[in-house]
Amino acid sequence: MLYRRIVYGGVLAGVFLFQITNENYLAHFLLGLCLALPLLSLAMSLPGMLGSRLTLAAAPAALEQGQAGRWLLSVEVPGGLPLARITLRVAEKNLLTGEGRSRRLAMAGVARRKPIELSALTGHCGLLELRADKARVYDYLGLFRRRLDAPLPARMLCRPIPAAVEPPAVPEGQGARPVSSGAARRGPGEDYDLREYRPGDPMRSVHWKLSSKWDELIVRERAEAVIPLPLLTLDRFGTPDELDKLLGRALGMSTALLAVQRPHAALWLDGAGEPRLYPVSDGKELSGCLLALLSTPAPLSGPALDSRPDLLRGPGGPVFRIHVDPEGGGEDG
Numbered sequence: 001m002l003y004r005r006i007v008y009g010g011v012l013a014g015v016f017l018f019q020i021t022n023e024n025y026l027a028h029f030l031l032g033l034c035l036a037l038p039l040l041s042l043a044m045s046l047p048g049m050l051g052s053r054l055t056l057a058a059a060p061a062a063l064e065q066g067q068a069g070r071w072l073l074s075v076e077v078p079g080g081l082p083l084a085r086i087t088l089r090v091a092e093k094n095l096l097t098g099e100g101r102s103r104r105l106a107m108a109g110v111a112r113r114k115p116i117e118l119s120a121l122t123g124h125c126g127l128l129e130l131r132a133d134k135a136r137v138y139d140y141l142g143l144f145r146r147r148l149d150a151p152l153p154a155r156m157l158c159r160p161i162p163a164a165v166e167p168p169a170v171p172e173g174q175g176a177r178p179v180s181s182g183a184a185r186r187g188p189g190e191d192y193d194l195r196e197y198r199p200g201d202p203m204r205s206v207h208w209k210l211s212s213k214w215d216e217l218i219v220r221e222r223a224e225a226v227i228p229l230p231l232l233t234l235d236r237f238g239t240p241d242e243l244d245k246l247l248g249r250a251l252g253m254s255t256a257l258l259a260v261q262r263p264h265a266a267l268w269l270d271g272a273g274e275p276r277l278y279p280v281s282d283g284k285e286l287s288g289c290l291l292a293l294l295s296t297p298a299p300l301s302g303p304a305l306d307s308r309p310d311l312l313r314g315p316g317g318p319v320f321r322i323h324v325d326p327e328g329g330g331e332d333g
Contacts, residue, residue: 004142008038038143044081045139049146051078052110052137054088056130056154058120064159065244069120071130071154075110082111085142088135090118094158096126096294097240124240125160125247127295129153159290160244163252167260170230170320194218230257230264231319233312235304236293237271238326243298245326250293253324254286264322267311270296273303275311 015034019027057072073090077083086107093100099121107116120128135148194207197217210218234250236243250266257264263281266289270276278289305311305323312321 001138001142001145008141008143038141041139041141042144045084045144047079048077048081048083049137049139052076052083052086052148054132054135054148054151056132056151057115058128058130058154058156060156062157062159063122065122065125065161067122069122069128069156069158071118071120071156072115073105073118073132074115075107077111082109083137084108084110084140085138086110086135086148087138088132088148090130090132092118092121092128092130094121094124094126094128094240095296096298097124097243098297099124099240120156120158122156122158125158125244125294127291128156128158130155157291157294159294160247160251162255163245163249165249165252165256167253167256167262168230168320168322170262195221229319230262231312231321232264232266232324233305233321234266234268234324235302236268237299237301237303239300242326246324247293249326250324251290253322254280254289258283258286266293267305268293269303269305269308271299275308 012034015027015030019031053076055074055076057074059070059072063069071090071092075083075086087104089102089104091100091102101121105116118130120130122128131150131153133150135150136145137148138145194210195218197206197211197219201219205219205221207218207220232250232253234246236246238246254264254266258280263279265277265279267275267277276292278285278292280286280289312319
């Protein structure tokens with residue numbers, strides 16, 4: 001824009017000098033025309049400059065690592081006249097790995113047309129985000145400009161390629177049950193818990209012998225064995241290539257467990273060392289867990305879950321730990 005203003009200033013100075021040295025109709029006409037052109041250009045450009053708006057979108061919104069993805073940049077232009085020129089900067093970033101790139105775009109003769117397509121960085125899994133800023137729209141002569149509001153960012157989920165794994169054999173019917181108030185009074189070999197009577201309990205469930213012995217009503221409650229909860233653990237750090245392998249194996253293991261109707265949970269530490277625990281019992285919960293894994297930065301090293309043994313115990317009994325690493329998964333039990 002500075003270059004255009006310098007050129008216009010030079011033309012205006014030349015026309016003004018011509019008008020001083022030549023007192024005729026043509027000199028006055030050229031001077032008036034030179035003075036009126038910027039105002040005419042601004043008047044014709046102003047409706048579009050005031051009402052134009054940028055939007056960003058992802059196509060598709062979710063894909064698998066390595067597939068072709070596109071960002072769509074659209075410009076909404078009111079009125080019938082196109083915009084002379086728009087400049088902006090777009091920045092793309094992988095929220096998991098921190099990788100990204102930025103570039104400047106210049107669009108001339110912008111009207112209502114198909115969106116501009118930009119390629120997406122899908123070489124590594126993660127939640128990709130595209131932002132646009134420093135957007136400027138210019139009048140037809142390029143002497144005036146107006147700042148455009150930054151559009152809302154667009155996001156694209158780049159899923160890891162799930163590894164083909166076999167679900168581990170989780171032991172059935174082992175582990176502690178939730179402890180009831182009468183658990184300590186249960187006789188050896190009995191398959192029920194004992195607790196105090198509560199209003200509404202059927203009288204046939206009353207243990208009359210123990211009730212007479214302890215001088216209070218004791219109710220028998222059927223005890224259900226708890227199957228140890230499969231717990232997928234992963235140390236969520238490493239290089240982008242290591243994260244691709246790690247998350248691919250974790251997704252493959254989770255999918256394999258759901259295929260045999262085995263609910264489970266996933267546990268990892270975030271970059272600040274805070275635990276993140278997500279139950280997974282169906283495809284919807286798996287999608288939510290995967291989004292959480294891909295949407296926050298992963299450090300290059302640490303912290304590891306082995307430094308937090310307190311996190312590897314379930315609240316209602318033991319867990320069956322399945323530790324996943326970039327090269328494979330192990331059953332810790």
